[in-house]
Amino acid sequence: MNLIDGKLTSKEVRKDLAIEVEKILSAGGRRPHLAAVLVGHDGGSESYVSGKMKACEEVGFKSSLIRYEDDVTEEELLAKVMELNEDDGLDGFIVQLPLPKHISEEKVTETINPRKDVDGFHPQNVGRMTIGMPAFISATPQGIMELLKRYNIETSGKHCVVVGRSNIVGRPMSILLSQKSNHGNATVTVCHSRTPNIQEVCRQADILIAAIGLPGFVKEDMVKEGAVVIDVGTTRIKSDKTKSGWKLKGDVDFDAVAPKCSYITPVPGGVGPMTITSLLINTLKSAKGEVY
Amino acid sequence: MNLIDGKLTSKEVRKDLAIEVEKILSAGGRRPHLAAVLVGHDGGSESYVSGKMKACEEVGFKSSLIRYEDDVTEEELLAKVMELNEDDGLDGFIVQLPLPKHISEEKVTETINPRKDVDGFHPQNVGRMTIGMPAFISATPQGIMELLKRYNIETSGKHCVVVGRSNIVGRPMSILLSQKSNHGNATVTVCHSRTPNIQEVCRQADILIAAIGLPGFVKEDMVKEGAVVIDVGTTRIKSDKTKSGWKLKGDVDFDAVAPKCSYITPVPGGVGPMTITSLLINTLKSAKGEVY
Numbered sequence: 001m002n003l004i005d006g007k008l009t010s011k012e013v014r015k016d017l018a019i020e021v022e023k024i025l026s027a028g029g030r031r032p033h034l035a036a037v038l039v040g041h042d043g044g045s046e047s048y049v050s051g052k053m054k055a056c057e058e059v060g061f062k063s064s065l066i067r068y069e070d071d072v073t074e075e076e077l078l079a080k081v082m083e084l085n086e087d088d089g090l091d092g093f094i095v096q097l098p099l100p101k102h103i104s105e106e107k108v109t110e111t112i113n114p115r116k117d118v119d120g121f122h123p124q125n126v127g128r129m130t131i132g133m134p135a136f137i138s139a140t141p142q143g144i145m146e147l148l149k150r151y152n153i154e155t156s157g158k159h160c161v162v163v164g165r166s167n168i169v170g171r172p173m174s175i176l177l178s179q180k181s182n183h184g185n186a187t188v189t190v191c192h193s194r195t196p197n198i199q200e201v202c203r204q205a206d207i208l209i210a211a212i213g214l215p216g217f218v219k220e221d222m223v224k225e226g227a228v229v230i231d232v233g234t235t236r237i238k239s240d241k242t243k244s245g246w247k248l249k250g251d252v253d254f255d256a257v258a259p260k261c262s263y264i265t266p267v268p269g270g271v272g273p274m275t276i277t278s279l280l281i282n283t284l285k286s287a288k289g290e291v292y
Numbered sequence: 293m294n295l296i297d298g299k300l301t302s303k304e305v306r307k308d309l310a311i312e313v314e315k316i317l318s319a320g321g322r323r324p325h326l327a328a329v330l331v332g333h334d335g336g337s338e339s340y341v342s343g344k345m346k347a348c349e350e351v352g353f354k355s356s357l358i359r360y361e362d363d364v365t366e367e368e369l370l371a372k373v374m375e376l377n378e379d380d381g382l383d384g385f386i387v388q389l390p391l392p393k394h395i396s397e398e399k400v401t402e403t404i405n406p407r408k409d410v411d412g413f414h415p416q417n418v419g420r421m422t423i424g425m426p427a428f429i430s431a432t433p434q435g436i437m438e439l440l441k442r443y444n445i446e447t448s449g450k451h452c453v454v455v456g457r458s459n460i461v462g463r464p465m466s467i468l469l470s471q472k473s474n475h476g477n478a479t480v481t482v483c484h485s486r487t488p489n490i491q492e493v494c495r496q497a498d499i500l501i502a503a504i505g506l507p508g509f510v511k512e513d514m515v516k517e518g519a520v521v522i523d524v525g526t527t528r529i530k531s532d533k534t535k536s537g538w539k540l541k542g543d544v545d546f547d548a549v550a551p552k553c554s555y556i557t558p559v560p561g562g563v564g565p566m567t568i569t570s571l572l573i574n575t576l577k578s579a580k581g582e583v584y
Contacts, residue, residue, distance in 0.1 A: 099491070124419055127422065156486055157487070174482075187487040192477075192482050
């Protein structure tokens, strides 16, 4: 059994990104620039955005943080988005979700210029990904694809089972893995809460992507000997062993499943550390004009 | 075995559309209006576009045909697209593909205003479909979904196998069938040319969508007893029994497979007759403001 180390891989990718930034600068280019819009003071969002800003610094990107209080109107926020859309000094920006209830996340997402949508949430980027055009791919699926690449895990001709069909993980993973492309070309099955024989379906998987959001859902008898298991679950559960009083638990019953796997991602330390790095990858792609 | 009669269903849908048009007009509304842009004189395109114009007439839509010769420049064509984008008297328009080689189909498709893209080819509509938002869905997948609905074929909890991953059929079908929605909620497997055990995968299907473009590919031993089989193949093969010297052959070995099926679409007369009707459905949706 090999552990897929997302923390280590993330560091390696960031090193590569830093080298690319140096190349751009020494060729006289502009430093890649990511902006984040943060509304309110939700603890999770605060720490996530601050992680993104720090990551920019680490690889040599310029970063900008634009803050609004919880009572910002939708109109004000949309006006800012439209201003950022036109800002030639920016390669990409994100509006940190969730937003307060009086603001339509859908409207905000669709107002972002797809060319600057490094979160990859705009329908135009989702559509481009779906039809195999260059696109900004959202953080978690792109992070998983990067892990599969860097660990040389063959996907072509394999049977991948994706458990979960969310817009941010299950759906894009099922599309990317079956795409006619490197690290695609897999036969892909999407199963979900309405799948009656989900155990049996999972047992067929050469590569199992667990993204259903139910801690410990994937048991030992649902995994084929030698399978690759990617655990996307990150549910907070109570713990008396941590200072915070909680810990992250994945969708996979790790201790029982791991011995059967050829490769497996732990939680934490697997897919999670790749997400911010994916955002950096997209920002660099935008700076280099590789998508649009 | 029940035959799914696309010709009959198409007629029924068109009757329903005609009634809707009457309702709009008697409420003082404007007649739905579809325009088609046709470049050159390709025989297939000519007859397809003329079929679309006739279908408009049949249901009471206004239709307009805009013609260009083969030597139209990309610039001219894009200028016309931008003009149509802004035309408030139009509910939707299509640019008939294929286009001459000196014109980028991708650029033309992405220039069309997604709100008028009743072909559903713009990445923004593909993306909206992918994430389950209201969208214009392209003709063949929408036609198949309409057939499944009108024949009351249950998809929830079923295992659908989609053979083929094309942008115009396989990919959208796999997404729609697994979507959290009515006539979705299926477990879906996408297989294709790189699937090693494709026969075995097909045998698992409660609903089999054959869209691989290989005439007669699906044999009797690839189909489970009682399965629903949707044949999307339309390859022209030589025939000495028709005046034209050719006939359409589906991806399914119909005579051998049909007796095992609970439902099956014939070729011709199954999925094909639904495609133009799908375009009408989208045009009406646009007129009623149901998508954007």
